[in-house]
Amino acid sequence: MSETPNVSRRDLLRRAAAASLLASPAAGLLAACATSTGGGNNNQGGGTKTANNPLGMKEDGEVNVVIFNGGYGDRYAKEVHEPMFTRAFPNAKITHKSSQAISTELAPLFAAGNPPEFVNNSGEKSMDFGQLVSEGQLMDLTELLDAPSVHDPNKKVRETLVPGTVEVGSFDGKPLVLYYVSTVFGIWYNGKLFKDKGWTAPTSWDAFVKLCGDIKAAGVTPYAYAGANAAYYQWNVILTGAAKLGGSEVLKAIDNLQPNAWTNEHVKNSAAMWAEIGSKFMNKAHEGLRHTEVQLQQNQDKVAFYPSGDWLENEQKADTPAGFEYQLMPVPVSGKLGAAGVRATAGEGYFVSAKSKNPRGGLEYMRRMLSLEGGKGFTNIVKAPTVVLGASDGFAFPPGVSSSQAALKAAGKDVVNLFFDGDYKDLDQEARAATNELMFGRINADAWATRIQKKADAIAADSSIKKFKR
Amino acid sequence: MRHGRYPFIVGFLAAPVLLYVVLVIKPYGETFYISLTRWSGLSAPVWVGFDNFERLFRDDTFWKAVRHHGVLLVALPLFTIAIALFFAFMLNVAGGRARNGQAAGVWGSKFYRVVYFFPQVLAIPIIAVLFQTVYRPDSTGLINGALNSVGLGPIFFLIKPNLALWSIIGVLVWQAVGFYVVLFSAGMANIPRDIYEAAEIDGAGRITLFFRVTLPLLWDTLQVAWVYLGIAAFDAFAIVSVLSIDNGGPDKNTTVIPVEIYEMMKQQRYGLAAAMGVVLFFLTMTFAALTLRVTRRESFEYS
Numbered sequence: 150m151s152e153t154p155n156v157s158r159r160d161l162l163r164r165a166a167a168a169s170l171l172a173s174p175a176a177g178l179l180a181a182c183a184t185s186t187g188g189g190n191n192n193q194g195g196g197t198k199t200a201n202n203p204l205g206m207k208e209d210g211e212v213n214v215v216i217f218n219g220g221y222g223d224r225y226a227k228e229v230h231e232p233m234f235t236r237a238f239p240n241a242k243i244t245h246k247s248s249q250a251i252s253t254e255l256a257p258l259f260a261a262g263n264p265p266e267f268v269n270n271s272g273e274k275s276m277d278f279g280q281l282v283s284e285g286q287l288m289d290l291t292e293l294l295d296a297p298s299v300h301d302p303n304k305k306v307r308e309t310l311v312p313g314t315v316e317v318g319s320f321d322g323k324p325l326v327l328y329y330v331s332t333v334f335g336i337w338y339n340g341k342l343f344k345d346k347g348w349t350a351p352t353s354w355d356a357f358v359k360l361c362g363d364i365k366a367a368g369v370t371p372y373a374y375a376g377a378n379a380a381y382y383q384w385n386v387i388l389t390g391a392a393k394l395g396g397s398e399v400l401k402a403i404d405n406l407q408p409n410a411w412t413n414e415h416v417k418n419s420a421a422m423w424a425e426i427g428s429k430f431m432n433k434a435h436e437g438l439r440h441t442e443v444q445l446q447q448n449q450d451k452v453a454f455y456p457s458g459d460w461l462e463n464e465q466k467a468d469t470p471a472g473f474e475y476q477l478m479p480v481p482v483s484g485k486l487g488a489a490g491v492r493a494t495a496g497e498g499y500f501v502s503a504k505s506k507n508p509r510g511g512l513e514y515m516r517r518m519l520s521l522e523g524g525k526g527f528t529n530i531v532k533a534p535t536v537v538l539g540a541s542d543g544f545a546f547p548p549g550v551s552s553s554q555a556a557l558k559a560a561g562k563d564v565v566n567l568f569f570d571g572d573y574k575d576l577d578q579e580a581r582a583a584t585n586e587l588m589f590g591r592i593n594a595d596a597w598a599t600r601i602q603k604k605a606d607a608i609a610a611d612s613s614i615k616k617f618k619r
Numbered sequence: 620m621r622h623g624r625y626p627f628i629v630g631f632l633a634a635p636v637l638l639y640v641v642l643v644i645k646p647y648g649e650t651f652y653i654s655l656t657r658w659s660g661l662s663a664p665v666w667v668g669f670d671n672f673e674r675l676f677r678d679d680t681f682w683k684a685v686r687h688h689g690v691l692l693v694a695l696p697l698f699t700i701a702i703a704l705f706f707a708f709m710l711n712v713a714g715g716r717a718r719n720g721q722a723a724g725v726w727g728s729k730f731y732r733v734v735y736f737f738p739q740v741l742a743i744p745i746i747a748v749l750f751q752t753v754y755r756p757d758s759t760g761l762i763n764g765a766l767n768s769v770g771l772g773p774i775f776f777l778i779k780p781n782l783a784l785w786s787i788i789g790v791l792v793w794q795a796v797g798f799y800v801v802l803f804s805a806g807m808a809n810i811p812r813d814i815y816e817a818a819e820i821d822g823a824g825r826i827t828l829f830f831r832v833t834l835p836l837l838w839d840t841l842q843v844a845w846v847y848l849g850i851a852a853f854d855a856f857a858i859v860s861v862l863s864i865d866n867g868g869p870d871k872n873t874t875v876i877p878v879e880i881y882e883m884m885k886q887q888r889y890g891l892a893a894a895m896g897v898v899l900f901f902l903t904m905t906f907a908a909l910t911l912r913v914t915r916r917e918s919f920e921y922s
Binding site for chain 1: 657659660661662667672750754755756757773775776777778780864865866868869870871882885886887
C-alpha cells in the first residue's frame with residue numbers, strides 16, 4: 150500500500166486539499182462565543198485590536214491547528230508557523246494535531262458544533278469544500294485579507310499574495326479558503342534522457358507527434374498516465390489543451406456547468422488529438438497501473454512523457470534515481486493562447502472554522518502564515534513555492550520546480566485554471582471514467598464529450614447540489 | 620423457587636438485549652431515518668422523503684452495481700461450494716480406508732488442509748494488494764510475466780470491461796474456499812462411518828458415495844454455506860475497492876453497492892449513502908429468507 154500517501158499527496162494539491170485545524174477547546178473561557186453563522190459577527194472571542202493583533206483576537210485564547218500529514222508533512226507547521234504565532238502571542242495556546250484522514254477525524258467535531266479553529270483540509274479523505282461552504286462552516290477571510298500584512302504593515306495582506314490567489318479560494322465571490330502553495334501543471338520528462346538522446350521538448354502539436362514517433366522507434370513508451378488511479382491527470386491535459394485552443398472561456402463554461410460546455414468544438418478537438426496519442430503512443434497495460442507504478446517506469450526511462458502537477462518531483466524524491474531530472478513542458482498546443490500557456494493554480498487549502506470557539510485566532514494564525522517569514526519557512530522545509538509574493542525569491546529550487554516556475558513566468562498572461570473537480574466530485578468521477586475509455590480506445594472524442602456533458606447537465610438540474618459560479 | 624426465576628432470566632437477557640438494541644437496532648433505525656434526509660454530517664439533516672430512493676432508481680451506476688451483485692450471488696456460492704466440496708471430499712473420504720478402518724483423505728491431506736486455510740488467515744486488503752501483483756497487466760505481474768515470457772500474454776484481467784468482474788470473483792472464491800473446506804470437513808466428520816461402510820459393501824464407488832451419501836447428509840451445512848456466501852456476495856467491498864482500477868472501474872464495470880456507498884460518504888452525501896444501505900439491507904434479507912425457504916428439507920437426525 151505504499152501508494153496511499155502518494156494518492157493523498159496528489160490529491161492534496163487539488164482543491165480538496167488541506168485542513169489544518171487550530172481548534173480551540175478553550176471552552177471554559179468564552180464558551181458563549183460559538184457562532185452559528187459564517188463569520189463577520191463580533192461574538193467571536195474578540196480581544197482588543199492592536200498593531201500586533203489587528204484582527205482583535207483574544208490574546209490568551211487557544212487555537213487548534215489541524216494539519217494534513219501528507220506530502221508536505223506537518224513539520225512546516227510545528228517548526229515554523231506555530232512558533233511564529235506563540236512568539237507573537239506568548240499567552241496564546243496552540244494545540245497541534247496532524248491527521249491523514251481529515252474528514253474521518255473532523256466531521257464529528259463539526260457535527261457537534263465544536264470544530265477546530267484552523268484546518269488544512271487536504272488529502273483523499275478531505276472534507277468536501279462544497280458541503281462546508283453550503284453549510285456556512287467557513288469563516289469569511291475578507292477581514293484578514295484587508296488587514297495589514299505582518300512583514301509590511303503598509304500593505305494589506307491581499308496585496309502581498311500572488312494574483313489570483315484570492316479568486317481560487319472564493320466561492321460565489323466570497324473568499325473562504327486559502328490555497329497556499331503555488332502549483333503549475335504540465336507534462337514531465339527526464340531532462341537528462343532527452344539531452345542524451347538529442348530530443349527537445351516540442352512546442353507545437355506536430356512536433357510533439359513527430360517526437361513521439363522517434364521516441365517509440367527508440368524503444369521507449371512515448372506517453373503514459375496511470376489509468377488505475379490518476380485518470381484526472383489526463384482530463385486535465387485534454388482540458389488545458391482545449392483552453393489553449395479556444396481560450397480560457399472554454400474552462401469557465403465547464404466550471405459553470407453551462408450547456409454544451411464539454412461538447413464545445415475546442416474541447417472535442419483536443420480530446421480527439423489526445424485520443425490519437427492514446428491509440429498510437431501509449432501502452433495499453435498502463436490503464437491497469439497505479440500512479441506510483443507508472444512513475445517507477447518513467448524513472449527507469451521506460452516512459453518519456455507523463456502529465457502531472459509540479460508536486461511530482463517532491464513526491465518522488467525518495468525514489469528518483471541519480472540520472473533523472475524532472476522537467477516540465479507545457480501542453481504542446483497553441484491557438485487563442487500561446488504555446489507557453491499553462492494551467493496554474495494555488496493548491497493545498499486552509500480554512501478557518503466559522504463556528505469554532507476562537508475564529509479570530511484562526512485568522513491571525515493565517516495572517517502569520519502569510520507573512521514573508523511564514524512563506525520562506527514553508528518553502529525551506531517542503532521545497533515548494535507559496536503564494537506569498539517574494540517568499541521564494543532566490544531560493545534554489547530543485548530542477549523540476551525551477552522548470553515549472555520558469556514555465557509559469559514564460560506563460561505570462563496565458564495562465565488558465567479550472568475548478569469543476571473540486572466543486573462537483575461526481576463530474577470528476579465521470580470525466581475520469583470517460584477519459585480512460587477515450588485514451589484506451591473504447592470510445593471516440595464525440596462520445597467522450599457527450600457522455601460527460603450528460604453528467605454535467607444532470608448535476609446542473611439537480612437542486613440538491615450546491616452550485617458555484619466562477 | 621418460582622419467584623426467583625424471572626429475575627434470573629431477566630438478568631441473563633437484559634445485557635444482551637440492551638447491547639443488541641444499542642449496537643444494532645438503533646443504528647439501523649438511524650440509517651433508515653438518514654436515508655430519508657439530505658445530510659452532509661455538518662448540520663441537522665433535512666427531510667426529503669423518498670427523494671434519495673428516486674434518485675437511486677434513476678442512477679445507471681446504481682443499477683450496474685445491483686447487476687454485479689446478481690452475478691456475484693450466483694457465481695460466488697456456486698464456484699466456492701463446488702470447489703470446497705470437492706476438496707473436502709478428497710481430504711476426508713476419497714482416500715479409501717486407513718489402517719484403523721476409518722475412511723481417510725488422499726495422501727498428504729493433513730498438509731493440504733493447512734494450505735487451503737492460508738488465504739483465510741490473511742487480511743482481505745492484503746489479499747487485494749497481493750492480487751494487484753498477480754493480475755498486473757505488464758511483465759512484472761505474476762501471471763502476465765509468465766505468459767509474456769512464452770509469448771501468450773498479456774491478459775488484461777482488471778482492464779477488460781467484460782473480464783474485470785470475473786477476475787475479482789476469482790479472488791473472492793480463492794479467498795473463501797479454505798473456510799468452506801474446513802466447514803464441510805467438519806460436516807463430513809459427523810456422518811457416521813457405518814453409512815459409508817454399508818454403501819461400500821453394496822458396491823458404491825467414490826462418485827456414488829459422494830452424491831448418494833455425503834451430499835444429502837451434508838445438506839444443512841450446505842444451506843448455511845449458501846446463505847453465508849450469498850451475504851458475502853452483497854459485500855465484496857474491500858476487494859473491489861483495493862483491487863479494481865478507478866474505484867470499481869473500468870467505467871464502473873466492477874462496482875458494487877458498498878463501493879458506491881463509500882463514494883457517497885466521501886462526498887459527505889450521507890442521505891444517499893444511507894438510502895443505498897437500506898436497499899442493500901432489504902436485498903440481503905430477501906435473499907436470506909428466500910434461500911432458507913427454497914432449500915428447506917427434512918433434516919436427517921443421527922440417532
